[in-house]
Amino acid sequence: MMKLTINDLKIYTPAKDFELSKLFYSKLGFELTEVWAGDVDCRLGGAVFRLQNYYKKEWADNFMMLFGVDDAKAWHLHAKQVIEQGEFGTAKVAEPEEIDGAVICHVWDPSGILLIFIS
Template structure:
């Protein structure tokens, strides 16, 4: 086995409308650490991800991020209010749902169709 001595893992998330998606993730509390015309680095909950100005529908609609939250119901309410503003066309949110793996999950689709799992665990993880 190779020991890469890795210190971080960052994923790349697609954006159909790069500017709108940057605004969306900032509205969710993501900290924009760096950006150029085609790539943005966000910090979220102590982790990082890259948002890229690149879009393939099938990829975006199969791309997911899991985000642990304190309260899935409160997150749902906040997201519902944010989306009601009409600022983020194409984004949507579903009421929290109990999942068999021991969590309450509110599903959020970003403006490009990327699925966010806002997860409140029954037991601390």
């Protein structure tokens, strides 16, 4: 029997205002690369997702991405600075929480996508 493998996985992430979302992720430090159909891959370290110019409120309101990071508190400070310096609509960041020995930082992008940074 042949062993099946997966070599790559990209999650398609909705964007209510595509240009604003691209700017937001760029300011967070993601490298944006245009791909087919006008979408962009957002890459930082080993993480990559595909941002698309498509939005459904019900989908975006329940969409989350979990990032394992070295320092969630540093991500909190960075995201807070990015949001305070730009016009990113409803984007927001919550104070870090410590839960069961982990530090968790919640950030909401301009489309309402929840980014969870955990260390």
